[in-house]
Amino acid sequence: METVLTDSPVDAAARIQQGEIVAFPTETVYGLGADIFNESAVRSIFEAKGRPRDNPLIAHIFSLEQISELTSNVSEVAWNIIHQFFPGPLTVVLPKSVRVPDVASAGLNTIGVRMPLHGLANSFLREAGVPVVAPSANLSGKPSPTTWQAVLEDLNGRIPCILKGEITRFGIESTVVDCTKEIPILLRPGSVTLEQIQDVTGQVEVVSAMDLVVVRSPGLKHRHYSPRANVVAVAWPPDSAPPKSAYIGLTLPQQSASFELTKIVRDPEDYAHELFRFFRDCDAIGIDIIYCQTIPETGVGKAVMDRLRRASEGAKD
Numbered sequence: 001m002e003t004v005l006t007d008s009p010v011d012a013a014a015r016i017q018q019g020e021i022v023a024f025p026t027e028t029v030y031g032l033g034a035d036i037f038n039e040s041a042v043r044s045i046f047e048a049k050g051r052p053r054d055n056p057l058i059a060h061i062f063s064l065e066q067i068s069e070l071t072s073n074v075s076e077v078a079w080n081i082i083h084q085f086f087p088g089p090l091t092v093v094l095p096k097s098v099r100v101p102d103v104a105s106a107g108l109n110t111i112g113v114r115m116p117l118h119g120l121a122n123s124f125l126r127e128a129g130v131p132v133v134a135p136s137a138n139l140s141g142k143p144s145p146t147t148w149q150a151v152l153e154d155l156n157g158r159i160p161c162i163l164k165g166e167i168t169r170f171g172i173e174s175t176v177v178d179c180t181k182e183i184p185i186l187l188r189p190g191s192v193t194l195e196q197i198q199d200v201t202g203q204v205e206v207v208s209a210m211d212l213v214v215v216r217s218p219g220l221k222h223r224h225y226s227p228r229a230n231v232v233a234v235a236w237p238p239d240s241a242p243p244k245s246a247y248i249g250l251t252l253p254q255q256s257a258s259f260e261l262t263k264i265v266r267d268p269e270d271y272a273h274e275l276f277r278f279f280r281d282c283d284a285i286g287i288d289i290i291y292c293q294t295i296p297e298t299g300v301g302k303a304v305m306d307r308l309r310r311a312s313e314g315a316k317d
C-alpha cells in the first residue's frame with residue numbers, strides 16, 4: 001500500500017467517509033483515525049498498529065453536540081470537566097451508547113471522548129462529520145508520534161494517508177479521566193494537570209495500583225512509549241557518558257560527560273514537548289542508553305514522570 005501525504009483536511013476526511021484510516025495531527029500527538037461507526041475501518045486501525053484488541057480507542061469530536069451520538073448518560077461532574085477543558089488535551093471516559101461498536105470500545109461499556117484544540121484536526125473532524133476513533137499513530141509499543149515524519153517512520157506502507165501538520169504542541173498524549181462514577185478517576189496524567197481538574201471537581205481519585213489499572217483502563221497495562229534503547233531515570237546527569245549514551249533533562253551535564261545526544265529542556269512543559277521526539281532521535285542514531293532526569297511530580301511533571309516510568313519499565317537487550 002502506498003502512503004499518501006496530504007495537506008488537505010477535505011481529502012483526508014473524504015477517505016474517512018470511504019472507510020479508510022487516516023493519520024492526522026492533534027495538539028497532543030498524531031492520531032490514526034477511522035469512522036467510529038464503520039467496524040471494518042476500526043478493525044484496520046488495530047491491524048495497522050499491531051495493537052492488542054483489548055485496548056479501547058478514543059472518539060474525537062469537533063462539536064459538543066456529537067457527544068449524544070456516543071454516550072447514554074453524561075453526569076454533572078462529567079459536564080463540568082467537559083465545559084472546562086474541551087477543546088483541549090483531555091479525554092473523558094463516559095458510559096457508551098449502544099450505537100458505539102464493541103470493537104471501538106474493546107468490549108467495555110464506556111467510551112473515551114476528546115475534542116482536540118487544533119485547527120487542522122477540527123477542520124478534518126468537521127468534514128468527516130462522524131466521530132473519529134483514533135489511538136496514537138505509532139506502531140504499538142513505540143513512542144507516540146509528534147511529527148508526521150514519525151508517523152511515516154512507523155506506518156509507511158501500512159496506512160493509506162497522512163494529513164500533514166506541524167510538530168504537536170504538547171508532545172504527550174491527553175489526560176484521561178474516567179467520569180462514569182461520582183468521583184472522577186485520573187487514568188492517565190497529561191498536559192491538563194491533576195491540580196487543574198481538582199480545581200473544577202474537588203475530589204479526584206488517582207489510579208496507581210496495577211490491579212485498578214488493569215480493570216479500569218486496559219491500555220495502561222500494555223507496554224508503551226518505549227524507544228529501542230534502555231531508558232534510565234536519574235536524579236542528576238551522570239558524571240561520565242558510557243558509549244552510545246544520551247541525556248535529556250533540565251540540568252546541564254558536566255563538560256567531561258560527552259553524550260552522543262543531549263537535550264536540555266527549560267521546564268516540565270518543554271520536557272513533555274521534547275521527550276518522544278528525543279527517544280526517536282536516539283533510536284535513529286543507535287543510542288543504547290538514554291538517561292532521563294527525574295522531575296517533581298507536580299503539574300505536567302506528573303505526566304512526564306509517568307511516561308518516563310513506562311519507558312524504563314523492564315530493561316531490554
Ligand code: TXA
Nearest residue numbers: 028030031056110111112135136173174216217219220
Ligand atoms: O492525546 C491522545 O489521547 C491521543 C490523540 C490521538 O488523541 N490518543 C491516544 O490514544 O493517546 P491511545 O489509544 O494511544 O491511548 C488511549 C488511552 C489508552 O491507554 C486506553 O486504554 C485509554 O486511553 N482508554 C481509551 N478508552 C478508554 C475507556 N473507555 N476506558 C478506559 N480507558 C480508556
Ligand code: MG
Nearest residue numbers: 135136137144
Ligand atoms: Mg498510544
